[in-house]
Amino acid sequence: MTAKPVAVTVTNVDKIFRSRKGAEVHALSDVSLEVAAGEFISLIGPSGCGKSTLMRLVADLDGITSGEITVFGKTPEKARKDQDYGIAFQQAGLLPWRSVRANIELPLEIHGWEPRDRKERSDELLELIGLADFADHKPDQLSGGMKQRVAIARSLAERPRLLLMDEPFGALDEITREHMQNELVALCQETGAAVIFVTHSIPEAVFLSDRVVVMSPRPGRITEVIDLDFSSRDEELREDAAFYEGVTAVRNALHGGETAGARGVENR
Amino acid sequence: MNAGSTARTLLAPVVLGAAAIALWQLLVVAFQVEPFLVPSPSGIAGAFADTASGIMEASLATGLNALIGLLIGAVLGIFVAIIANALTFLDRMLVPLVAALAVIPIVALAPIFYAMFGAAAETGRQLVAAVAVFVPMYLNTLHGLRQVEPVHRDLMRSYAATKEQTNRMLLIPGAIPYVLTGLKIGSSLAVISALIAEYFGGPAKGLGRAITSSAAASNYTVAWAYVLGAVLLGTVFYGVTAALESFSHRHRSGT
Numbered sequence: 361m362t363a364k365p366v367a368v369t370v371t372n373v374d375k376i377f378r379s380r381k382g383a384e385v386h387a388l389s390d391v392s393l394e395v396a397a398g399e400f401i402s403l404i405g406p407s408g409c410g411k412s413t414l415m416r417l418v419a420d421l422d423g424i425t426s427g428e429i430t431v432f433g434k435t436p437e438k439a440r441k442d443q444d445y446g447i448a449f450q451q452a453g454l455l456p457w458r459s460v461r462a463n464i465e466l467p468l469e470i471h472g473w474e475p476r477d478r479k480e481r482s483d484e485l486l487e488l489i490g491l492a493d494f495a496d497h498k499p500d501q502l503s504g505g506m507k508q509r510v511a512i513a514r515s516l517a518e519r520p521r522l523l524l525m526d527e528p529f530g531a532l533d534e535i536t537r538e539h540m541q542n543e544l545v546a547l548c549q550e551t552g553a554a555v556i557f558v559t560h561s562i563p564e565a566v567f568l569s570d571r572v573v574v575m576s577p578r579p580g581r582i583t584e585v586i587d588l589d590f591s592s593r594d595e596e597l598r599e600d601a602a603f604y605e606g607v608t609a610v611r612n613a614l615h616g617g618e619t620a621g622a623r624g625v626e627n628r
Numbered sequence: 629m630n631a632g633s634t635a636r637t638l639l640a641p642v643v644l645g646a647a648a649i650a651l652w653q654l655l656v657v658a659f660q661v662e663p664f665l666v667p668s669p670s671g672i673a674g675a676f677a678d679t680a681s682g683i684m685e686a687s688l689a690t691g692l693n694a695l696i697g698l699l700i701g702a703v704l705g706i707f708v709a710i711i712a713n714a715l716t717f718l719d720r721m722l723v724p725l726v727a728a729l730a731v732i733p734i735v736a737l738a739p740i741f742y743a744m745f746g747a748a749a750e751t752g753r754q755l756v757a758a759v760a761v762f763v764p765m766y767l768n769t770l771h772g773l774r775q776v777e778p779v780h781r782d783l784m785r786s787y788a789a790t791k792e793q794t795n796r797m798l799l800i801p802g803a804i805p806y807v808l809t810g811l812k813i814g815s816s817l818a819v820i821s822a823l824i825a826e827y828f829g830g831p832a833k834g835l836g837r838a839i840t841s842s843a844a845a846s847n848y849t850v851a852w853a854y855v856l857g858a859v860l861l862g863t864v865f866y867g868v869t870a871a872l873e874s875f876s877h878r879h880r881s882g883t
Binding site: 451467 | 777779782785786789793797798
């Protein structure tokens with residue numbers, strides 16, 4: 361347990377999806393987790409382990425079946441309505457008819473910011489993601505990595521204390537991906553936000569996280585939580601022995617006894 | 629598309645059209661076909677030139693009815709679609725009604741509208757066009773409003789956006805290409821409906837009336853000249869809306 365204030369608590373949560381025909385999918389079973397303020401947590405596991413579902417429950421995009429989730433001491437619904445978190449998905453999800461700037465300003469516009477304040481904030485964010493020259497471009501004119509940077513800027517627009525990210529780099533090539541990871545580390549140090557990061561890449565989880573939460577499917581549950589304590593996260597860490605130890609620890613946890621369960625996890 | 633291929637795509641139909649007209653002229657002259665059967669293209673062109681001002685006047689009359697009908701039908705179709713999309717129960721109530729509306733030969737409503745508003749007033753003819761336009765506008769807009777990506781829906785939910793905001797910032801802009809396609813389909817329907825509605829009587833001064841009265845007076849070549857006017861009017865309506873559609877498409881894809 362950490363002495364820091366708590367960002368998210370998940371207590372004995374179950375999630376069961378019912379299809380219209382009555383078939384049930386037990387997506388999450390008795391999941392408990394605590395995320396401290398400013399902490400970077402990765403959820404990793406094979407497809408169907410419920411890692412995205414867990415993130416969606418915290419975001420109040422789906423409702424829990426039983427158990428309890430709090431976000432900064434509130435219900436997820438209250439936290440969503442109070443805009444306590446920023447969110448990014450695997451698809452950038454930019455609106456194609458809006459410029460890069462207007463996309464970043466979308467949440468600000470919805471929440472009634474004055475045009476002048478919106479412009480000031482989007483200027484800062486465009487600078488932050490290095491796309492100031494592309495402010496007036498349409499999303500279709502950007503590369504995949506640039507679109508994802510815009511989506512991340514949008515998630516940071518209201519300076520949330522919690523970032524929820526569902527495989528935001530999943531569709532990017534390896535080089536862009538490492539570059540984006542470095543940027544994300546810098547962003548998190550700057551903003552001090554807590555992050556729940558869903559991924560199925562072991563090195564990505566190890567590189568970014570304070571703790572890696574390993575999950576397994578049918579029903580989705582947490583099998584192991586691995587603490588990582590790196591003094592710094594930069595390019596050198598990727599070559600460091602401690603990094604490889606972390607990768608090995610996560611890989612062993614994923615394979616833990618039932619090798620079949622680890623299928624679908626990328627070892628890159 | 630480069631200039632060469634644009635020229636080619638334009639040239640091919642023009643050449644085909646010219647060849648067809650030349651063949652038509654040749655056949656009419658060679659077999660001495662009577663004008664009440666088929667007049668020659670040169671005869672139609674001559675009649676068109678002679679009655680140009682009359683055709684223009686009639687085109688404006690029919691065109692204005694079509695335009696007013698198009699606007700009423702489009703606004704109504706878009707508006708009802710937005711409401712139906714927001715209120716699911718209303719959509720379910722409207723499905724059979726719109727289906728019924730789609731299979732009614734809408735110009736058949738003309739005599740009924742004439743009885744309601746008087747055959748001398750243009751209202752009936754404008755309403756016929758409006759009803760004809762409403763159906764494709766409603767269906768296309770509704771379809772467009774439902775083409776929402778799940779990631780965008782999640783995003784708007786995460787922002788706790790109101791229904792009004794979701795409509796204004798996500799659904800309606802997303803539906804615009806579909807609305808414009810509906811408008812393109814509706815534009816031809818508007819012209820056809822406004823014109824045919826004139827066949828059902830009343831002292832109309834449009835193209836439909838001119839075609840029937842010319843034919844009744846055995847001025848077949850003149851009747852054909854008015855038909856040519858109707859083709860041109862329809863082409864203008866279609867061309868403008870098609871250009872609007874492709875402009876929005878290009879604008880949107882950001883090239």
